[in-house]
Amino acid sequence: MRPHTIAYYFKEAIHDMRQNGAMMFASVGITLVMFIILGFFLLVTANLDYMAKDVEGKLEITAYVSDQTSEERIAGLTQEISQLPGVKSVQFISNTEALQRLGERLGSRKDLLAGYEKDNPLRHSFEVFSSSGEQVVGIAERLQKLEGIADVSYGREEVEKLIRMTQALRIGMVLLVAGLSVATLFVLMNTIRLTVYARRQEIQIMKFVGASDWFIRWPFLLQGMLLGILGALVAGGVLFLIYFNLHNYVAVEIPFLPLLPITPYLIQLIRNLVLGGIAIGFFGSMMSLGRYLNV
Amino acid sequence: MLTFDSVSKTYKNQVCALDNVSFTIERGEFVYLVGPSGAGKSTILRLLTAEEKPTSGQIIIENQVVNRLRRSRVAALRRRLGVVFQDFRLLPQKTVYENVAFAMQVVEASGTAIRDRVPLLLELVGLKDRHESYPNQLSGGEQQRVALARALANDPGILICDEPTGNLDPATSWEIMRLLSLVNERGMTIIMATHDSEMVNRMKHRVIVIENGKKVRDRMEGGYLN
Structure with a gap:
């Protein structure tokens, strides 16, 4: 041209x-x-x-650990969960820590929990974060199947x-x-x-x-x-x-x-x-x- | 150099415009294509310029099969054909000079080539002094001469004229015919569709007669009817 x-x-x-x-x-x-x-x-x-x-980034899944799960199994679970597809991060929350958090949430009525330190009714748990909202449901299902996990909860409706x-x-x-x-x-x-x-x-x-x-x-x-x-x-x-x-x-x-x-x-x-x-x-x-x- | 080989053309509305027409035209010939209107003369010209494709048969120009040209090659074919129409088809908003130059511009000729050639063409058709006029300031004969200059602008080998004198009085027609003869003497092949019998009888050239889509006569000695 x-x-x-x-x-x-x-x-x-x-x-x-x-x-x-x-x-x-x-x-x-x-x-x-x-x-x-x-x-x-x-x-x-x-x-x-x-x-x-x-x-989505702020959505978390909580997986509760069955009672009488050995420490080794808990360590193994941490490893397995972090390797699930779509998992961004995982954090172990011991029942002591969970009780402390609960206490913090109760604030001035913390005294209600007095005495539970010795006989903690709470369970150990894992806080799992997914890398995207679409994967939350899938991760929850997989967690449920792991040995040593009793229960899984997440904001199902909100996510959907x-x-x-x-x-x-x-x-x-x-x-x-x-x-x-x-x-x-x-x-x-x-x-x-x-x-x-x-x-x-x-x-x-x-x-x-x-x-x-x-x-x-x-x-x-x-x-x-x-x-x-x-x-x-x-x-x-x-x-x-x-x-x-x-x-x-x-x-x-x-x-x-x-x-x-x-x-x-x-x-x-x-x-x-x-x-x-x-x-x-x-x-x-x-x-x-x-x-x-x-x- | 130009051959129609058993060419037939049936239009979509089932009108059979041409029926098995064959002829060959040599380089430098002047050929009249005559016959009543609707006989198929225009169809022949449209097939030559690749506006239409034949239903069967072949059209060959300088060893190229026109009806098989790809769309992109049609433009190249048309640069080797000059076309003159009955209604001149000059661009009214352009001057005489611009009308002729336009034909060269659109095939991407250089500015120098255009400035060199357009005055020569206007001189050839005798309109050198009118180069700044607009078509509506010219007589019919003058307009047709501009159209002829434009058709010659890209130095074609074949000139196709569709009733070039159809809109002109006899004296002016005669001028145009003299110009065409001059161009023909310089080696141009000319194919001219006409039903101007007087002209055909007076200025004798080869005549191909088309009637009802058929070639009924092809005589080298010319003459309209005898």
């Missing part, structure tokens, strides 16, 4: 965009709105995901709810992205189709004198991609402002609420929107050209 050919592509693309200013403006506007909605939902789900991870919620969100997300992308594609396709239509005579002559399909396509593809980039960049700017302010507000007012950091996350999001804009513009233009190139 010669440099002056590339210059020609840009010149033609920009000429058309000026000619149809209002239409171009409208389609950038629609693309922009679509991308803001899209970006907003991406931000929301990504943050919910992030929070879910945070909660959390898993269902994040999965539903992901599915909804995919549908939304697909739907909005298709809608944007059609908007850009129609805009480009107008400029293609305005140039149909030229296209026909180009075909007759032997211009290659790609030579004819490029100005229109550039138009589509420029529209997509423009829409995505402005939408990215708007999302940046919103998220930047929200992030700062949360950091001060609700500090325990974990939000995704602006860099790199928001920057990645804007980059992805721009790439999406380019792709949608490209395919929109390709589709609007189809019939006119078949001469």
Whole structure:
């Protein structure tokens, strides 16, 4: 491709965009709105995901050790549990320690436990942390089967709810992205189709004198991609402002609420929107050209 | 150099436009394609420019089987063909110069080549002084001369003319025909579809007559009807 050919592509693309200013403006506007909605939902789900991870990380499973389990077996159990798939860490809590913790929780009514030191009714236990929420159920089942484990408890319902919620969100997300992308594609396709239509005579002559399909396509593809980039960049700017302010507000007012950091996350999001804009513009233009190139 | 070998064409709506047509045209020939409208002349031209594919048979131009060309090779074929239409098909927003230069631009000719060649072409068709005019400021004959200059821009070996004088009065038609003869004398192969019987009788060249999709006559000595 010669440099002056590339210059020609840009010149033609920009000429058309000026000619149809209002239409171009409208389609950038629609693309922009679509991308803001899209970006907003991406931000929301990504943050919910992030929070879910945070909660998941805090989920623990307690495995109670049967009475009369030997010390060697307990040592063996520590080893076996830490090697179970999905286990991040395991900690042995002796019944003495459990009693102490209970005492701490009771606070001023600690005296209720007086006398239990000598005849501790509590059992030894293991505190098991999983590396992700989805594995909690599986780990609990495996623990139950180990010799010397009497009982296993974990926040079963909370875990299942959390898993269902994040999965539903992901599915909804995919549908939304697909739907909005298709809608944007059609908007850009129609805009480009107008400029293609305005140039149909030229296209026909180009075909007759032997211009290659790609030579004819490029100005229109550039138009589509420029529209997509423009829409995505402005939408990215708007999302940046919103998220930047929200992030700062949360950091001060609700500090325990974990939000995704602006860099790199928001920057990645804007980059992805721009790439999406380019792709949608490209395919929109390709589709609007189809019939006119078949001469 | 150009051969139609038992070519038939049936369109999707079952209209049989061409029925087993064969002929060969040598380099540098001037051939009239005559016959009533709807006889199949336009179909022959569309097959030559690879706008259509034949239902059966082969079209060969300079040892290339046109109907088997891949889509990406069709552009290369068309650079070796110049096409002149009955309705000129100039771009109204471009000047005479730009219309001719456009044909070279879109096949990625260099700026120098364009600046060198376009004035020569305009001189050939006698419109050197009108290079800044727009098509709507020109007469029909002048517009057709611009179209001819454009068809010659990429130095094709074959010129395909679809009723080039169909929209012109007899005097102007005669001018265009003189130009075509001049170009032909310089070695250009010309295939011209027409039903201008007077022209065919006056300026004698080989005549291929098409009626109802069949080749009914092919005479080297020319003449429309006899």
